[in-house]
Amino acid sequence: QKEVEQNSGPLSVPEGAIASLNCTYSDRGSQSFFWYRQYSGKSPELIMFIYSNGDKEDGRFTAQLNKASQYVSLLIRDSQPSDSATYLCAVNEWGGADGLTFGKGTHLIIQP
Amino acid sequence: ETGVTQTPRHLVMGMTNKKSLKCEQHLGHNAMYWYKQSAKKPLELMFVYNFKEQTENNSVPSRFSPECPNSSHLFLHLHTLQPEDSALYLCASSQEGASSGNTIYFGEGSWLTVV
Numbered sequence: 001q002k003e004v005e006q007n008s009g010p011l012s013v014p015e016g017a018i019a020s021l022n023c024t025y026s027d028r029g030s031q032s033f034f035w036y037r038q039y040s041g042k043s044p045e046l047i048m049f050i051y052s053n054g055d056k057e058d059g060r061f062t063a064q065l066n067k068a069s070q071y072v073s074l075l076i077r078d079s080q081p082s083d084s085a086t087y088l089c090a091v092n093e094w095g096g097a098d099g100l101t102f103g104k105g106t107h108l109i110i111q112p
Numbered sequence: 113e114t115g116v117t118q119t120p121r122h123l124v125m126g127m128t129n130k131k132s133l134k135c136e137q138h139l140g141h142n143a144m145y146w147y148k149q150s151a152k153k154p155l156e157l158m159f160v161y162n163f164k165e166q167t168e169n170n171s172v173p174s175r176f177s178p179e180c181p182n183s184s185h186l187f188l189h190l191h192t193l194q195p196e197d198s199a200l201y202l203c204a205s206s207q208e209g210a211s212s213g214n215t216i217y218f219g220e221g222s223w224l225t226v227v
Binding site for chain 1: 215219
């Protein structure tokens with residue numbers, strides 16, 4: 001049974017600070033890793049994906065992957081109130097069309 | 113507006129009704145999915161279709177019946193549902209083998225309430 005674990009929060013961060021979101025996964029065979037953002041009442045939207053160990057940066061967002069520790073994180077720099085949402089971590093085992101396994105999500109609140 | 117459209121957006125149905133959810137993707141993808149999202153639970157993968165063939169069925173009760181007539185359209189037929197089936201049903205699509213690592217793209221979802 002593949003599992004993806006996230007702290008449900010809420011995680012409260014002051015505006016302008018760095019928000020750090022963490023995720024662990026159980027299946028060592030997982031190949032690709034995704035972060036989605038979901039606003040209340042809306043569907044998830046992709047922020048970024050990563051499949052190599054290390055860091056991947058896209059604007060204010062940085063994804064970090066450590067396959068040895070089975071750990072993925074998302075850093076949000078210069079946090080804005082519009083970043084307040086639930087962030088979903090997801091993993092894909094073989095990169096094929098077999099769907100993603102999602103965590104429950106972390107509820108992030110950016111305080112003005 | 114996304115490349116994946118779902119109808120209806122909201123549906124209320126009785127336990128003896130039969131209804132269907134519809135999904136259409138305009139992204140040229142070859143895989144389509146149904147996910148269920150309930151409160152305080154992670155997104156649950158229900159069905160996967162790859163090139164119109166069902167490749168995964170995650171032990172979903174038979175009161176949910178998927179149909180994929182072509183790689184752009186996906187249906188979820190609903191009959192004799194239970195109140196605990198009330199949830200957000202999300203359709204998604206992806207392109208297997210793409211450089212995006214099989215990223216899936218979601219539709220806006222269909223909110224289902226069973227009374």
